Amino acid sequence: MNSEPHSASYHGIDFVDTKEYKRFVEFTEACMEYRYIGICYGEPGVGKSFAAEHYLNWDDQIVVSSFVEHLPSTIIEKVENCRGVLMIAPVVNSPKIVQDRIKRGIEGFGVARDRMRGETNIVTLIYDAPKLCPLVVVDEADRLDIKSLEQLRGIQPIKCIFLSSGHLITFGKNITHYGSVGRNVQSSKAMA
Incomplete structure (x- = not known):
C-alpha cells in the first residue's frame, strides 16, 4: 500500500488524502457497517464538509425528480461514483423541511441508482x-x-453521519439526551 497521500482535484480545489481523511473514511465505513449514527465534530475550517463531499462524491444533480425521465450519461456516471446523500441543514429549519430534503435526496438517489440498473417499473x-x-451525511x-433529529431517525433505513462545527458537548447534549436518537451514537473529532 502506498503511504503517500493521494491528491485529487475536487470542484477546482485540490484535495489531498491525509491521515485525518483516512480516519474519516474508517469512521464512516464503521458507522455504515454497524448502523451507528456518527457525529464528526471539530472547529470550523478543519475540512469536515470537504472530506464528506470528497468521500460521498455527491452532486445535487443526481436527485431524479421524475420516475419516467431519461437519465443522461453524465448523471449515470455521477450515480455510479456516488456513495450517499449530502444534506446541508438549513439555517431556519423545521422537522418537515428536514424530512422533505432528506427524503428527496434519498429517494432521488435511489431512483437514479435503480434506473441506472435498468429498472422501469414505477412500483419497484x-x-x-x-x-x-x-x-x-x-x-x-x-x-x-x-x-428535526427525531424526524431523521424516523426515516428508515438510514445510516447517518452528522457534521458539526460546534463542540460535541453542545450538539451531543441534543442527541444523547433523547434516548431513541441517542443510542448507537459514535463520535470522532476532526483535527486540522
Missing part, C-alpha cells in the same frame, strides 16, 4: 429507492433541534 422504483441509499447538524 418507489419501493426500492429508499433502500438503495447507503449513507446520509448531514452537514451543519448543530443547526438541528431535537424534533
Whole structure:
C-alpha cells in the first residue's frame, strides 16, 4: 500500500488524502457497517464538509425528480461514483423541511441508482429507492433541534453521519439526551 497521500482535484480545489481523511473514511465505513449514527465534530475550517463531499462524491444533480425521465450519461456516471446523500441543514429549519430534503435526496438517489440498473417499473422504483441509499451525511447538524433529529431517525433505513462545527458537548447534549436518537451514537473529532 502506498503511504503517500493521494491528491485529487475536487470542484477546482485540490484535495489531498491525509491521515485525518483516512480516519474519516474508517469512521464512516464503521458507522455504515454497524448502523451507528456518527457525529464528526471539530472547529470550523478543519475540512469536515470537504472530506464528506470528497468521500460521498455527491452532486445535487443526481436527485431524479421524475420516475419516467431519461437519465443522461453524465448523471449515470455521477450515480455510479456516488456513495450517499449530502444534506446541508438549513439555517431556519423545521422537522418537515428536514424530512422533505432528506427524503428527496434519498429517494432521488435511489431512483437514479435503480434506473441506472435498468429498472422501469414505477412500483419497484418507489419501493426500492429508499433502500438503495447507503449513507446520509448531514452537514451543519448543530443547526438541528431535537424534533428535526427525531424526524431523521424516523426515516428508515438510514445510516447517518452528522457534521458539526460546534463542540460535541453542545450538539451531543441534543442527541444523547433523547434516548431513541441517542443510542448507537459514535463520535470522532476532526483535527486540522
